[in-house]
Amino acid sequence: MAEQLPPDLPENPKLTHNITHFARALRRAGLPIGPGRVIDAVRAVEAAGFTDRQDFYWALHASFVSRPEQREVFAQVFRLYWRDPRYMEHMMAMMLPALRGAQEDRAARSAEKRAAEALLDGAQRELPEPDGAGEETLIEVDASATVSATERLRSLDFEQMSTQEVAQAKRMLARLSLPVKPLASRRGQPSHAGGQVDARRTLRQAMRRGGEMRRIALKKPRPRWPNLVVLCDISGSMSQYSRMVLHFLHAVANTRGQGWARVHAFTFGTRLTNITRHLATRDVDAALAAAGSHAQDWEGGTRIGECLHAFNRDWSRRVMGQGAVVLLITDGLDRGDPDGLEREMERLHLSARRLIWLNPLLRWEGFAPKAQGIAAMLPHVDSFRAGHSIATIEELAEAIARPGDSGEKLRFQADLARGY
Known part of the structure; x- marks a missing residue:
């Protein structure tokens, strides 16, 4: 044959x-x-x-x-x-722009805009000539209900952005801030209008004058700034969201006057990686390139429970300090032991002043906490919020300023109680 x-x-x-x-x-x-x-x-x-x-x-x-x-x-x-x-x-x-005619029956899916942009590069983006092209045509457009391109980009899902929109979104994220209010500490500092008597300084001044006490020294609480600790999921399903959030965190870490004592950043997928020193690089592209080369598990699998265990064991006492705010960015889709994940989340929650969970899955209207990992993590966070667009990142700054803000936590906990 x-x-x-x-x-x-x-x-x-x-x-x-x-x-x-x-x-x-x-x-x-x-x-x-x-x-x-x-x-x-x-x-x-x-x-x-x-x-x-x-x-x-x-x-x-x-x-x-x-x-x-x-x-x-x-x-x-x-x-x-x-x-x-x-x-x-x-x-x-x-x-193409659509001023008239039928609108699309569905929104763009993930990566469709980048595909269209790559293949339709240079395509004619003008409307076709109307019937009777030789005649003068007057088109009236009611723009009272239209949304500007910037407003549209603010609410657009990171995963549905084109290459040009991603670049513009990164520039917008670099201009955002994440200010935090100081915490009142037990230590005081001298103040002429303070509300507390500084007994030690008053006695020291009296001893210099032979015991004569001329004035009472006052003090006020010395402000103490908390640390910001970020745990960012870099698995395959979170890749695009993680890159955008890390662009924002780079701006936070390199902007003075926002109030954070230090910004510590960790990535996790199949293992935990500390990328804090890479965020100190002034150039954001160089910083993220160095972080990506250091984190060998980028766009791999997800082991949330094991990575949180490594953080609680090796890093919690070093970076949490007193009053640290923790941002956890993940979709919560973990195939590990849910009991172990719940234990590590509880320990992380007890170590932090506030634990805020950003989950891009909240962008879906029909989202329900059915996954075991999400159900195990949800009770041990202070706030549960979406994190899929520029608008949700802007809302994060407002949530940090409101100590009692719980986001969507109470609503989804009620869903869990009903048996979702």
Whole structure:
């Protein structure tokens, strides 16, 4: 029986050219693709064949995708590039302005805008000419209920932003602040209008005058600034949100006058990593690049319970101090032991003055605390809030200023009590 040889590429090089242009679109969408990967893709298609769409998809996928977060971008660009007319209509409608006509029946999914931006780069973004183009047409637009681009970007999900919107969002986050009020301490400082008598200073002044007491020294409580401790989930499902939040934390750590004594940052996925020293770098891109290279588990799995155990054991006494505020950024999707996770959350809660949990899953209207990890963590936080957009980060500053703010905690605890 003769050995079956793999099919050859056709003599007409159109398919090879299409693969090359497809690779360029992926590179514009953010995937690190060079000439070597394009050659590998052509050889993979030559070996696997190109008659079956599934084989063709996975041959290109194996050549161009190297990280979990790139899968969705690749799928969207592939679907758009390799001739899906209905999908092309959706992409064009999303990229073009819509003053009239039918609106889209659904919002953009994750990575769709980046795919459309990569493939429709340079597309004509003007409305088609109306009937009777030679005649003068007056278009009246009622802008009373429209929302500015900045306001729209504030409420847009980080995962649904295009490449340009992500860059603009990072600039907006860099201008945000996270001020905190000082804590009253037992120690005092001299004050002419203080409400407490400073007995020690009064006696010292009297001893210098032979025991004559001319005036009563006063004091007021010396302000004490708390630490900000951030525990940021960098697993695959949290990758985009974590990057945006870390941009914001870099601005907080490098801006004077916000009140924090120190900002400590930790990332966790399958292990805990201290990236505090990297945030001290003035350039945000260099800081996050160094943090990403130091955290070897970026965009990997999630072991929340084990990572919190490592923090409570090795770092809690060093960085928490008295009155520390802890920000926990995670979706709470943990496959470990829920009892162990609950114990570590309880210990973390007892060590912190306030424990605030930012969860991007709250962006969904139908979210319910059904996952075991979320149900185990929720009772041991002071505030449970969304963290998927610029607006939610701005609301975080207001929540820190309100000691009694619990966010969505009470509502979801009621859901748990009803048996969700």
